[in-house]
Amino acid sequence: MNDATDDRHSEETAEWKPQFGLRNRHVQSLFASVKLRRPMMAKRAQEVLDRARPYIFDCADGGKIHGLLSCREDKPRKLAVLIHGWEGCADSLYILSLAAHLYNTGYDIFRLHLRDHGPTHHLTEELFHANRLDEVCEALNKMQTQLEPEQWYLAGFSLGGNFALRVATKVRKFELNLSKVAAISPVLEPMHTLWALEHGLPIYRSYFRKKWLRSLRKKADNHPGLIDYDAFYDRKSLTEMSDYFVGAHTPYPNSEVYFKGYAVTGERLRQIQVETRLVLAEDDPVIPARDLEHLNGNPLLKIIRSPYGGHCGFIENFKMESWVDRYIADFLAEGAQG
Numbered sequence: 313m314n315d316a317t318d319d320r321h322s323e324e325t326a327e328w329k330p331q332f333g334l335r336n337r338h339v340q341s342l343f344a345s346v347k348l349r350r351p352m353m354a355k356r357a358q359e360v361l362d363r364a365r366p367y368i369f370d371c372a373d374g375g376k377i378h379g380l381l382s383c384r385e386d387k388p389r390k391l392a393v394l395i396h397g398w399e400g401c402a403d404s405l406y407i408l409s410l411a412a413h414l415y416n417t418g419y420d421i422f423r424l425h426l427r428d429h430g431p432t433h434h435l436t437e438e439l440f441h442a443n444r445l446d447e448v449c450e451a452l453n454k455m456q457t458q459l460e461p462e463q464w465y466l467a468g469f470s471l472g473g474n475f476a477l478r479v480a481t482k483v484r485k486f487e488l489n490l491s492k493v494a495a496i497s498p499v500l501e502p503m504h505t506l507w508a509l510e511h512g513l514p515i516y517r518s519y520f521r522k523k524w525l526r527s528l529r530k531k532a533d534n535h536p537g538l539i540d541y542d543a544f545y546d547r548k549s550l551t552e553m554s555d556y557f558v559g560a561h562t563p564y565p566n567s568e569v570y571f572k573g574y575a576v577t578g579e580r581l582r583q584i585q586v587e588t589r590l591v592l593a594e595d596d597p598v599i600p601a602r603d604l605e606h607l608n609g610n611p612l613l614k615i616i617r618s619p620y621g622g623h624c625g626f627i628e629n630f631k632m633e634s635w636v637d638r639y640i641a642d643f644l645a646e647g648a649q650g
Contacts, residue, residue: 321581321609326591326618326639331629337595338513340622344406349632353405357412360421361403367422367458368435369451375444376435377451379424381459382411388420391461392644393452396423397470397497397624398442399523401430406469406496406624406634413637419465419644422455424448426472433530437538439561442471442502443573445478449486452479456489465644466493469624470598473498477576477590480612481583493588494640497596497624500603502571509550512597521550577606581613588613589643591636593621 334340343349354361364380371377380402381388392414396404402423411421425432426448428440456464468476473495480493499505509517525545532539543560547553555567564570594601594617604615616639618626626636 321607321611321613321615323615323617326616326635328618328620328628328635330620330627330635334627334629335620337593337597337620337622340593340595340620340625340627341516341597342622342625343627343632344622344624345400345404349405352632353408353412357408357415360408360411360415364423367455369454369458371447371450371454373447374436374438375427375447375451376432377424377427377447378430378432378435379422379451379455381420381422382415383420388422388459388461389463390419391422391459391464392419393422393424393455393464393466395426395448395466395468395472395475396429397468397472398499399429399520399527400470400472401425403430404469409632409634410467410637410640413634414641414644417641417645420461422459422464424451424455426475428527428531433527434534437535439531439539439557441557441562441570442474442499443562443564443570445475445482445574448475449479449482449488452488452490453486463491464489465491467496467640468494468498469496471499473590474500474574474576477581477584477588478574480586480588481580483585490586492644493584493586494643495588495590496626496636496640497592497599497621498576498590499574500592500599501575501577501606503568503575504600504603505598506550506554506571508598508600516598517550521553524550524553577603579608581607581609584610584612586612589616589640590614591616591618591626591639593618593623593626595620596623598623 360382363382
């Protein structure tokens with residue numbers, strides 16, 4: 313780690329422009345997850361999907377982290393680890409898009425599931441919350457020990473991007489031989505993101521509420537008596553649901569303390585210990601770009617501000633090709649060995 317953490321991180325503006333008709337931030341954000349895009353992404357990622365082998369890593373606190381390895385040979389050489397966003401999964405379209413692009417440029421792929429995401433609700437009794445960073449770091453340590461990649465990289469989207477940034481501050485503690493980190497549309501200040509969801513277009517609030525309730529139902533079905541599902545369902549806003557969740561299912565006294573626990577504003581990113589890129593669209597309807605002004609980084613962090621892209625979109629054209637896929641591939645390749 314560079315000790316000159318009083319130095320500012322660097323910033324640059326991304327020089328790309330979506331095709332006409334794709335420059336609206338809501339269009340970009342919706343295309344990141346819209347079902348109509350799935351057949352195209354599944355086709356591009358077919359080899360990644362066909363070669364996927366499941367792994368489960370047991371963590372010290374009882375957590376179990378699941379992931380899928382797609383590898384050309386018995387042992388990965390250059391491995392890209394990808395983390396989805398809140399209520400996403402390893403098959404989220406933005407994950408498949410980046411996975412396919414990186415795989416086709418020579419990387420093996422490990423798509424990691426956060427607790428209670430994808431097919432993992434049965435693995436643990438206690439619910440996921442966003443401050444469960446240590447179990448993710450521990451799982452990454454176990455992954456590198458078992459798979460022994462020659463080099464490995466980490467990229468995350470949205471809440472997964474937030475996790476990726478925090479992992480970058482724990483490299484030494486968890487002995488991670490991590491080469492580079494990329495965070496795309498990461499949650500910066502969770503309270504501001506919640507406000508944006510509550511006060512933005514109703515479709516975002518409805519989308520995340522529906523997906524969260526679906527996840528809670530799966531958890532309740534797998535662990536009878538653990539969750540009062542109706543108590544969540546009866547709270548109509550994400551804020552009310554979050555307040556109840558924090559009080560009933562986390563050790564935090566209130567939502568404000570809980571959200572501050574995984575915010576990356578302030579001093580947190582001064583502790584980054586590996587070369588890191590943070591990519592955020594200035595028109596993101598979910599992550600306020602103004603929160604970038606409240607980051608205190610260090611020379612290992614570079615922020616890329618994109619005028620376009622929405623939330624996890626960055627769609628260049630109607631072939632559904634993503635600018636951020638190319639950008640991340642170029643970043644990982646810079647100075648790479650072999």
